Amino acid sequence: MSAAFWSMGGYARYVWPCMALAGVVLAWNLWSARAYRDAARQRARRALAMSPGETA
């Protein structure tokens, strides 16, 4: 990539932080959603282990 591309016509200090922040927000969303689902699975496993015969 050329220096002109990275300089973004003199607006690099505004454009690239926006792109980086968007990457961080998307990555956080993905990570937190997976973590939330996995934690819920763990809790469900524990709950089932503590009451093996219970049904609802």
Add this chain to the structure above:
Amino acid sequence: MWTWFYKLASPPSVYAAAGALAPWFLATAAVAIVYGLVDGLVFAPPDYQQGDAFRIVYVHAPSAWMSLFSYTSMALAGAIALVWRIKIGHAVAAASAPIGASFTLLALVTGSLWGKPMWGTYWAWDPRLTSELILLFLYFGVMSLRSAFEDPARGDRAAALLGIVGLVNVPIIHFSVTWWNSLHQGATVAKIGKPAMSLSMLWPLLAMLLGFMLFYGAVLCMRLQGEVLNRERQAKWVREAIKS
């Protein structure tokens, strides 16, 4: 028809559908976002007035659109849960709120970074900016209210009500640039007739919007699975579901 609808909205069906859809949404979102970014950052020409700074639109506009879409989805899901007593609606609303809040924050910060070189300031108490900031507070309010009650069912109902009341802010945000004098530019893509943007700039923007929507779908599905498990952890079907 209603029986079919209630069956479709049952927790086991939703859990299974969300698990099946999430990877597809995520893969197609990745393709659309990569295409949109490469086309928007490398191949789209600079704007005749804003130069390369206009490229911020490729993350700012999709995140702003998604902040409104996510809020509307959250409020409608809450309304469905309140009116038809379909409990999965509360789970969808709860799953949607943090995603929408993060998109709103992204829209505000990228807008602020775009505002500095174009308007000479990071922030102005402009109708569009202020109403978008209120949207962020509404998201925080809905999330806080849901967790403020010991009884989760009461928290769900209170959060759904606040979400529905806050829906009035969505058209205010959208039309703020036409109803009041605003620093913010008017509609460019969602303009009746012809978009005020060249196609070489528009295509990557539409790809980014599609990518963000699909990404929202993927993350919503993952969070929804977690919500359903948290709410149904004693149910018989959960035993089978978490084994797989």
